[in-house]
Amino acid sequence: LKLILIGFGVVNQSLTKVLSQKSNDLLRKYGLKPKIVAVTDSQGTAINPEGLDPELLLRVKQLKGTVGSYPRFSQPSMNSIDVIENVDADVVVEATPTLGGDPEPGLSHIRKALIAKRHVVTTNKGPLAVAMPTLLNLASKNDVRLRFSGTVGAAIPILDLIEKCAKGDKIVSVSGILNGTTNYILTRMAEAEIEMKEALKEAQRLGYAERDPSCDLSGLDTARKLVILANLAMGKQASIKDVEFTGIENITLNDVLEAKKASCMIKLIGSASDRLKVEPVKISYNSLLCVRGAMNAITLKSELGGEITLIGKGAGGPETASAIIRDLIEIKCSITESIARGKILQ
Amino acid sequence: LKLILIGFGVVNQSLTKVLSQKSNDLLRKYGLKPKIVAVTDSQGTAINPEGLDPELLLRVKQLKGTVGSYPRFSQPSMNSIDVIENVDADVVVEATPTLGGDPEPGLSHIRKALIAKRHVVTTNKGPLAVAMPTLLNLASKNDVRLRFSGTVGAAIPILDLIEKCAKGDKIVSVSGILNGTTNYILTRMAEAEIEMKEALKEAQRLGYAERDPSCDLSGLDTARKLVILANLAMGKQASIKDVEFTGIENITLNDVLEAKKASCMIKLIGSASDRLKVEPVKISYNSLLCVRGAMNAITLKSELGGEITLIGKGAGGPETASAIIRDLIEIKCSITESIARGKILQ
Numbered sequence: 046l047k048l049i050l051i052g053f054g055v056v057n058q059s060l061t062k063v064l065s066q067k068s069n070d071l072l073r074k075y076g077l078k079p080k081i082v083a084v085t086d087s088q089g090t091a092i093n094p095e096g097l098d099p100e101l102l103l104r105v106k107q108l109k110g111t112v113g114s115y116p117r118f119s120q121p122s123m124n125s126i127d128v129i130e131n132v133d134a135d136v137v138v139e140a141t142p143t144l145g146g147d148p149e150p151g152l153s154h155i156r157k158a159l160i161a162k163r164h165v166v167t168t169n170k171g172p173l174a175v176a177m178p179t180l181l182n183l184a185s186k187n188d189v190r191l192r193f194s195g196t197v198g199a200a201i202p203i204l205d206l207i208e209k210c211a212k213g214d215k216i217v218s219v220s221g222i223l224n225g226t227t228n229y230i231l232t233r234m235a236e237a238e239i240e241m242k243e244a245l246k247e248a249q250r251l252g253y254a255e256r257d258p259s260c261d262l263s264g265l266d267t268a269r270k271l272v273i274l275a276n277l278a279m280g281k282q283a284s285i286k287d288v289e290f291t292g293i294e295n296i297t298l299n300d301v302l303e304a305k306k307a308s309c310m311i312k313l314i315g316s317a318s319d320r321l322k323v324e325p326v327k328i329s330y331n332s333l334l335c336v337r338g339a340m341n342a343i344t345l346k347s348e349l350g351g352e353i354t355l356i357g358k359g360a361g362g363p364e365t366a367s368a369i370i371r372d373l374i375e376i377k378c379s380i381t382e383s384i385a386r387g388k389i390l391q
Numbered sequence: 392l393k394l395i396l397i398g399f400g401v402v403n404q405s406l407t408k409v410l411s412q413k414s415n416d417l418l419r420k421y422g423l424k425p426k427i428v429a430v431t432d433s434q435g436t437a438i439n440p441e442g443l444d445p446e447l448l449l450r451v452k453q454l455k456g457t458v459g460s461y462p463r464f465s466q467p468s469m470n471s472i473d474v475i476e477n478v479d480a481d482v483v484v485e486a487t488p489t490l491g492g493d494p495e496p497g498l499s500h501i502r503k504a505l506i507a508k509r510h511v512v513t514t515n516k517g518p519l520a521v522a523m524p525t526l527l528n529l530a531s532k533n534d535v536r537l538r539f540s541g542t543v544g545a546a547i548p549i550l551d552l553i554e555k556c557a558k559g560d561k562i563v564s565v566s567g568i569l570n571g572t573t574n575y576i577l578t579r580m581a582e583a584e585i586e587m588k589e590a591l592k593e594a595q596r597l598g599y600a601e602r603d604p605s606c607d608l609s610g611l612d613t614a615r616k617l618v619i620l621a622n623l624a625m626g627k628q629a630s631i632k633d634v635e636f637t638g639i640e641n642i643t644l645n646d647v648l649e650a651k652k653a654s655c656m657i658k659l660i661g662s663a664s665d666r667l668k669v670e671p672v673k674i675s676y677n678s679l680l681c682v683r684g685a686m687n688a689i690t691l692k693s694e695l696g697g698e699i700t701l702i703g704k705g706a707g708g709p710e711t712a713s714a715i716i717r718d719l720i721e722i723k724c725s726i727t728e729s730i731a732r733g734k735i736l737q
């Protein structure tokens with residue numbers, strides 16, 4: 046399986062590390078032999094059709110700040126779109142960041158890759174939040190897969206679980222804590238009785254919040270994940286425009302302490318039933334969604350199965366890498382299958 | 392997909408109901424057109440290669456107590472083994488009860504069905520708890536599937552989730568509350584401050600406990616589920632003999648109240664890491680496993696993904712039926728695939 050990695054931040058670096066550590070396991074258990082043939086980051090590109098060396102990629106990135114410094118195989122003239130369109134590969138792993146509300150450059154990367162008939166694995170919520178139905182259509186038209194397990198609750202195989210639950214049953218609502226940063230902040234405000242500013246600083250120091258936390262605090266990150274969940278679980282054709290969202294910026298220490306007096310916590314809850322909504326909600330200590338720290342918690346309600354709740358860490362490098370690997374295994378299986386089917390037609 | 396139903400208690404009656412209600416959905420979404428060609432219960436057998444009528448099956452069972460009274464197609468001379476070996480069918484759905492420690496008659500049903508090259512879906516823990524590795528081997532040798540999603544946490548697709556999680560990651564431990572009956576009893580003892588005897592009566596009145604609750608109270612039911620989980624999640628080759636188990640029979644109201652004082656609850660926890668163990672454990676209100684009522688809760692710990700916890704109802708007719716339907720869809724997919732592969736070889 047030849048891979049192009051677009052973006053080489055925490056996620057794709059973790060993936061590179063794990064692929065190299067687990068190569069024996071992946072080959073033995075799944076016949077999966079991934080080969081990284083190209084990597085681009087914001088400052089450079091490295092390409093080798095025979096495969097780039099994972100260790101060397103990581104070292105170069107760490108020492109020089111860009112894969113563009115990879116010895117011998119640097120290709121300064123090619124940008125990410127050139128790579129996607131021209132390098133021979135099976136899968137494009139798109140893991141660039143979404144900054145603010147802009148779905149680019151991820152959206153173009155995914156679109157071009159699908160048109161070039163490459164399977165896509167992405168951990169990028171922005172493009173899906175604005176154009177998920179269109180992109181899934183485009184994938185199906187080009188007979189390739191678009192997988193995105195890393196976008197929601199990375200460590201929790203929630204998207205896989207939804208596909209399973211939906212088999213022979215019908216999911217009627219989804220709700221939960223989809224953002225670990227805000228959960229950490231709200232938890233710390235309640236536990237240590239500190240102001241949001243202070244809790245945020247703590248979260249940043251521990252790596253739970255980014256330097257610019259506005260996307261988390263405003264509810265935008267939760268809203269994006271909710272779009273992805275609702276489209277997949279409930280067959281909606283929603284985009285970010287369909288979500289009413291309120292963030293936690295205006296929650297005060299006083300609000301948190303009032304809730305505490307009533308044995309409740311304030312949580313930023315995303316919920317999808319008839320409408321898609323994100324807002325701070327006061328929930329009881331006894332509620333299954335009342336999880337602490339940076340945890341995510343998601344409740345699915347289905348016709349036959351009733352309510353199921355999943356709790357786990359939402360993000361982190363290794364967790365997201367494990368989600369990408371699940372997607373790669375899915376794709377490998379579907380390639381094997383379609384080769385099998387294709388041969389019948391001949 | 393031609394089905395033989397062995398046993399016609401709550402589970403297979405629910406399945407029959409759901410299959411009839413959802414037939415359009417199943418056909419449209421999965422190309423699945425299940426046809427019940429034979430049903431046996433402890434008192435009789437009905438067979439029709441053209442398909443038995445679901446509504447009529449349910450009515451006859453309700454009015455006469457046995458499918459043996461099904462008009463025209465009753466076959467009093469055939470027992471369940473005869474049916475499994477001689478009626479033409481794709482899948483045997485085994486849902487007889489396991490009484491006490493005896494894995495029969497389920498074990499023979501499953502074995503004969505696999506040898507007759509029929510796929511098997513079972514909700515019966517007993518046979519798997521004593522012979523899971525052997526039965527899985529037998530299935531693989533006969534090129535058929537043995538699925539058992541309904542045996543553990545029916546409403547929670549925990550076995551499917553384990554298969555997913557294990558892809559490209561490694562599950563290192565499993566622990567949780569696997570029995571809703573004991574959880575209900577322990578919860579009520581703590582909440583209402585009542586003796587176990589009283590809580591048990593309440594559970595029986597509400598249908599959470601059977602008339603003979605010994606299998607739940609002794610920890611045997613939890614131990615069986617633990618064997619299934621550990622074998623699947625961690626590649627163990629365990630049987631019930633490998634589990635050290637202690638039940639809740641000796642837990643007193645006093646124990647429960649002592650725990651309560653320390654903001655803890657006593658729960659019957661099954662856990663698998665190096666060893667397989669079932670025992671009452673005092674756990675804190677803050678623990679994710681501290682769920683109330685008849686809920687099940689399971690925590691998986693994996694190398695990359697960290698800890699994931701799933702919470703949901705463990706049992707119930709419709710929930711178990713939904714698990715069987717997931718298994719039937721899996722089997723349908725694997726049949727389609729193997730036809731595709733088979734054609735290549737020709």
